[in-house]
Amino acid sequence: MAYSEKLVDHYENPRNVGSFDRNDEAVGTGMVGAPACGDVMKLQIRVNASGVIEDARFKTYGCGSAIASSSLVTEWVKGKTLDQAMQIRNTQIASELALPPVKIHCSILAEDAIKAAIEDYRNKRGAEPAAAATPDRAAA
Amino acid sequence: MKLPIYLDYSATTPVDPRVLDKMLPYLRESFGNPASRSHAFGWEAERAVEAAREEVAALVNADPREIIWTSGATESINLALKGAAHFYRDRGRHLVTVRTEHKATLDTMRELEREGCTVTYLDVNADGLLDLAAFEGSLRPDTILASVMYVNNEIGVIQDIAAIGALCRARGILLHVDSAQATGKVVIDLAALPVDLMSFSAHKTYGPKGVGALYVRRKPRVRLEAQMHGGGHERGLRSGTLPTHQIAGMGEAFRIARLEMGAENERIRALRDRLWAGLSRMEEVYLNGHAERRVAHNLNASFNFVEGESLIMAVKDIAVSSGSACTSASLEPSYVLRALGRSDELAHSSIRFTVGRFTTAEEVDFAVRLLTEKVAKLRSMSPLWEMHQEGVDLNSVQWAAH
Secondary structure, three states: OOOOHHHHHHHHOOOOEOOOOOOOOOEEEEEEEEHHHOEEEEEEEEEOOOOEEEEEEEEEEOOHHHHHHHHHHHHHHOOOEHHHHHOOOHHHHHHHHOOOHHHHHHHHHHHHHHHHHHHHHHHHHOOOOOOOOOOOOOOO | OOOOEEOEOOOOOOOOHHHHHHHHHHOOOOOOOOOOOOOHHHHHHHHHHHHHHHHHHHHOOOOHHHEEEEOOHHHHHHHHHHHHHHHOOOOOOEEEEEOOOOHHHHHHHHHHHHOOOEEEEEOOOOOOOOOHHHHHHHOOOOEEEEEOOOEOOOOOEEOOHHHHHHHHHHOOOEEEEEOOOOOOOOOOOOOOOOOOEEEEEOOOOOOOOOOEEEEEOOOOOOOOOOOOOOOOOOOOOOOOOOOHHHHHHHHHHHHHHHHHHHHHHHHHHHHHHHHHHHHOOOOOEEEOOOOOOEOOOEEEEEEOOOOHHHHHHHOOOEEOEEOOHHHOOOOOOOHHHHHOOOOHHHHHOEEEEEOOOOOOHHHHHHHHHHHHHHHHHHHHOOHHHHHHHOOOOHHHOOOEOO
């Protein structure tokens, strides 16, 4: 499989591998995928009091594209508000990594992982509004 | 050590230098067409073809007149299955095969189904071996042919061809055996085995790609309808100018196999066992396929909680192949491993290592070190490994698949 340099870099030097304590109330955890498909992604976000994602961690069982997609996503969500992170689209991930067509589903899974982590965080916080009137501080 | 280290001998083998030397004259000065009966160029080529035919026959204890040249095992299998199904169509239209066969067999069977035959695809046991009672139970009065491979390409298990053949012979059913992965690895004695048709490949036994052979029994006589027409070569069974250089290569490869198989298999078995000893020191590593009824050079193992393609990417300093779907276009794991009853996770996490004539102990040790390091790294990144270490039963988890 011919992979782009960026993809290979994320695969060989993955960013933010690891785990937060899922019971921490500032942490949202999203687990998507299934072993039967060969892809399982766990994405965790740590959200600060202003509703900004200040840190992220991932663990992925999956091919090189899946690992790279989830690694990239942990970089992209840092510094974003929850609403901004919800805007991340798989097409952007696929384009950034130059995913081959047969691997697009990995980027879809990564997008699903972000949404799952945010939803988990929001569920934990109950009916709190998603983001206060914080000035946008979009990262990259 | 030259990187990457080749450990994919079941995919193909390098052409043995002795084989190449045998082939070259037929690409240079001795370029005649073996069918040119009227001059020395043709006679010389024909001599080379017939000498090679004797070598192929000698490896499997057959008569040279029972050997037909083809473009490879895939063509041999097509000729055997379609040729027999067509010729014997008035005897019956039911065929039997096994779910772990090579695609050359399975796809040809599908095509025969399209033409109106019915095919039974038998399951195997968890160790990859065919259950003889189940096989016998599948044979019907209208069954004309069964096709069972001698050695499986993915897991290397060896089927009990003698017993399977006896069951077929008792009912007048033809047996075709795909031996592409068997030559040079197991002793094949067609004088003793009740086998009617057998397919051979050159490039799995240190010969060139693009040439193979089909054994067609003379006693009792097996008839086939030709699939390639045009000139009536090979007793009318397979038309087309014979590629002298390819055939000379295959003959030499099979000659070397016959002479060196015994000693070579011992050396290769020791290397494979050394590889397994090293890898099985890790936790949660599973062998796929029967441990003993297996050819000496094959090791197919699953590394739990790590996905196959990511593992293959991690070990690009060795050339191996994976039973993981990610390396094919579909999301389905290896059909062979699934037929063993392997879970999706283990089917996805498998690697096939096949050692061969040119593998060294140093290369095996390198592979062990590399695998150990990379499996550890990928497990540290794996949510499934994390859950396993926390004591979670993965079978109980509700996955949010898409």
